[in-house]
Amino acid sequence: MATSLRTYLDHNATSPLRPEVAEVVLRVLQLPGNASSVHAEGRAARAEMETARAAIARLVGSKAKNVIFTSGGTEAANLVLTPSFRRLGQTGATRLLIGATEHPCVLHGHRFAAERTGIIPVDGRGILDLAWLRAHLEAAGGERVLVSVQLANNETGVLQPIAEMARLVHEHGGLVHTDAVQAAGRVPVDLQDLGVDALTLSAHKFGGPKGAGGLVLASDQYEIGERLIRGGGQEKNYRAGTENVAAIAGFGAAAELALAGLEQEAARLRELRDEAEAHVRRIAPDALVVGAGAERLPNTLAFAIPGLRAETALIAFDLAGIALSSGSACSSGKVKRSHVLDAMGVEPALAEGVLRVSLGWSTTKEDVFRFAEACEKVAGTLYKRKASAA
Template sequence: MASGQRTYLDHNATSPLRPEVAEVVLRALQLPGNASSVHAEGRAARAEIEHAREKVARLVGARAKNVVFTSGGTEAANLVLAPGFRRLGQGGVTKLLVGAAEHPCVLNGHRFAPDTVDIIPVDSRGILDLAWLEAHLEKGGDERVLVSIQLANNETGVLQPVAEAARLVHAYGGLIHTDAVQATGKIPVDIAGLGIDVLTLSAHKIGGPKGIGALILASDQFEIAEKLIRGGGQEKGFRAGTENVAAIAGFGAAAELALASLEQEAGRLGALRAEAEAQVRRIAPDVLVVASAAERLPNTFAFAIPGLKAETALIAFDLAGVALSSGSACSSGKVKRSHVLDAMGVEPALAEGVLRVSLGWSTTHEDVIRFAEACERVVDTLYKRKASAA
């Protein structure tokens, strides 16, 4: 490996900013106007926002008027997962059901009282238990239920049966939210095709700027009674505050690029992931590839080599010039046991060693080769040495 050369395989945490997006952001940063002002400078800023809104809407098959920009996927989820989310003319929801493997922004970020929340279990592949969900909905009586199910898991890449869940939820008069942060830009996402009521996105997972996301409604027939940020009437009253024009413009540019290359990138990344998995199996035949029997995102795989601890292995890979993750990157940089793996019933000793490889727009075949070389060195130094000393 050339001196200073790095291999970045942590796109599920943050995908590097695309050069084309950086150009758009820089141009938008130089606009002087406030998007709420009526003069020409203000109208120019407003035009940037509305053009970006159209591009983000197209990425998920939505209408631009139903896109609400936020500071990221976490704020978007916090905003909508509240008792005051409802269809116009109806009462708010009284019960929240969330998948056991959801992102912490859902599990910890909702605004429901603890005694009004139930957790939907997942099986050993990490897939939601639809039978449990149907049984719970059936016995719910007069409860007005909101269900939150991610489209793809950020740690394992496992895809969830969201469309099937949506049909169940609506059959019992409930509402359904989908965290589509990890899936969007990697697989086709269509809000109408999924049959959901609302989804949430984040730009930095698709090569856009950090600190910008969106809440996207299936129609304009929904409201949120309890706003998180109150003040002016920006974002159709859903979120007050002067809009981050540059970040929003960058989000739009990233969404446009992701949509244009979606099919090609899915095939390319799927082939690279398959090669990376094969290399790990060659190097460590006793490796566990998490959820290998489930349908997963084409860019993601998580693995554990018995006897290796994630924290030690991450440092070793980093020193070898390869950036990986042990799971979610939303825990203040801490390496800790994953609630996702616990929900799947992964043996604790193995769960403590799980590493995640996540590929993206900047990943090349050479990156996979360098990852395999680093993996071989890590196994030789940390694993085989330990085995010989036993």
């Protein structure tokens, strides 16, 4: 039977709603007005949205007018990854290049034909192969290319050299989108410093509500000809439909809280992550830490203990009261093969055992201690079986 004391270490899947954000969401839920209405009630709803828009812009170093609200990061990526995304006065991209370790919303959500899409390889650390990208851009000649690469990987936490990549792509006249869903609120994200044309966000990764996200453009000098959701013209005609004002307000409140404590929280989480990693290495000296040679998010630890299958381990941890993830999970909750680990060249036997610990605002030292206790029991059972079989 599962223990009544639960330890939640799956913030990369979703981070629990911050209490302060919940208060904002509940308050705004009770506002009666439609944000498109001109009466006082409508203006009150609109004011909540614009306050949130400004907070989100500050989180990523943008201007509020360039923030477009969507239902989440997936919709935002689907919206921008189209041949009709272009700078004003220019033609759109005719080819899309995607990092090999991208989130499925990019791999499967873009609107380019299959034959107009290419995959950028990564090395064993999960880092983008910039030499491959440079050669491909040079071979493309005058063709305009759109490149989409995650700022931080959801499975491994590995951070990509986005600024360097953006300079390279712009030298060849291309456009750059980065999925900043996992990075925003955890590490500094500045759209201008990154040099990208667009980035996408999701509120529930840093303590905001599920169902709110955004596309942030580098300026107002862009357009998207083919909109996903057409209708009443909300969000400057980028995304029709009555806005989810309460979720958007919560998105803004979470962004404000994340930005205010960003440096201190990153340091705190890195210390806890390193402590969890040290426990894993002590318990299982032969464990693989995925992406160990690369710069990673301060909150993410992906590891595999040889001989331990993720499916079995997840059940054992869950029964011990610990909520973790495997390398990847499909919508039905079944563990499946991770394309991220495949792209990094992780041996299939090890890839099948990769577990992900992801920390967040609610994580404490006690949580890490409970994880270590559970890990010792799970790994101890494995090593006993190995010893008896020897």
